[in-house]
Amino acid sequence: MLWLSLIIFLLVSALCLEVAIGARRIAQLKKVCAQSASGRIKVSVIIPACNEAGTLESALDSVLKVSYPDLEVIVVNDRSTDGTASILEHMTNRHPALRVVQIAALPPGWLGKNHALHQGVQLASGDYILFTDADVTFAPGSIGMAVAYCEAHQVDHLTLLFDILARTPLLAMLVLSFSVNFMARFKPWKVAKSKRYYLGAGGFNLVRRSAYFEAGTHAAIPMAVLDDLMLGRLIKQHGFTQHVLYGRDLVRVEWYRSTPEMMQGLMKNAFAAFDFSLIQLAAVTMLMLVLRVWPWIALFATHGAAWWLNLFTVFAGLALYIDFIRADGQSYRCLLFAPIVALLELAIWWRASISTLVRGGIVWRGTYYPLGELRRMRL
Known part of the structure; x- marks a missing residue:
């Protein structure tokens, strides 16, 4: 014994x-790139939404308030049966530039979210594509700083580790343990320099358009349950540059509201x-x-x-x-x-x-x- x-x-x-x-070796975006990109580089934000009425409005409102001059926001309503469609109609009336894709049916061979992201990309015209979720909120300067960082360091794929809100101590402990396990398994501090390690986070995957299409787009991972991680692997396998940073105070999500929900x-x-x-x-x-x-x-x-x-x-x-x-x-x-x-x-x-x-x-x-x-x- x-x-x-x-x-x-x-x-x-x-x-x-x-x-x-290792965790200390991951830099914070707000500290390594305090300046925003000029806005001459267009960014397309793609948000899949399937029955997201509880979180969509606040998340989408934060994206639409981002202080980036050339921002294209595309929401994909993926067969929602709750109030998602009504929220999108309301938001479109307030923000005519908001683009909404309606999906009525899921074709064979696709996972719903992956198909929604793929359909959103068909409308995207940005030099960068930001894949995020319908429960993620952004600080006004977050996207500009992320683009400026990618341009300054020639990064093709930037993943941000975002703030996670947990309402109860038990849920907070589960999230904390998940974070430790996540770090131990994927070692984000090694992603930039090692061919072996890769990463992707559904809340913030910013990908250079040319790299995304050369890697095969989501059509290469149509049934990937862990779509964010698999996108990271796909980008890395094709030899593109990938970095991971903390997005503290810039990107936030309430992952789950309770332990049973988690x-x-x-x-x-x-x-x-x-x-x-x-x-x-x-x-x-x-x-x-x-x-x-x-x-x-x-x-x-x-x-x-x-x-x-x-x-x-x-x-x-x-x-x-x-x-x-x-x-x-x-x-x-x-x-x-x-x-x-x-x-x-x-x-x-x-x-x-x-x-x-x-x-x-x-x-x-x-x-x-x-x-x-x-x-x-x-x-």
Whole structure:
């Protein structure tokens, strides 16, 4: 037990140290590029909307208030059955330049969001295309700074890691844990210089038009559940330059309003994150149980030197969480749920995965997508 505790302590400490140092190597857009682009470069913003009545108006209003001279905003209403169409009609009356694409049916071989983005691109005429979501809000100077950065550094694809609002401590802890896992897996600080690493975030994927079309557009990833990540991989595979920055105070999203909503929302994505493979899911589960769950249990099941090693392991994880909280300005109250957050994550992953296997696919926004077709697009 002593040697096991020592090995776990060393592994967790090394991982936490790597993520903490790596996260500090990611620059903030507002600090590295305070100036906005001149506006001579046109930007097309494409927003897919499927039953987004709860968030669309405020998000779209923030985009329309962005202080960028040559901005084209395109919203794709993807078969919405709520009040999305009425909101778009209202917004179009206020902003005649707003362009709206209406989709009545989904053709075979396409995921709804991917098809909506593809249809939006057909109208886009910008030198850059910004893919974002219907719940993301922007600061006035955000897009101008992003374009200026891409032009100054010859970047073909810029992804921003945005601020995430969480209303409750438990939800905040889940988001915090997700952020740490995300950093540990994709290592965004390595994306700019390494051919191996890539990234894309649905809230902010700014792509140079020429690079996007040369890479094959969304037509190359029509059934990719993790469309944002797969777009990042597609761009990187074709040899284009890709950078990742923090978009703190510039781009914001309330990812989910509650923990149950998050659990339901991840029903679409969770199994895809493991390439729809139970073997991968089982392997990561064992790793989570050993590295993140056992040290907490060991505080009640070990003694002596082993107990101290497990205590130090727990402190290493908490120190990383605190480091992220300090950077993001979140409340420390969420740490009350640190002992159980890994178990909650495992429950979310397994619930989504088993549901996908039982159904033989996923049901998302009223559309069924067979597992066989989804497996063609893997990480």
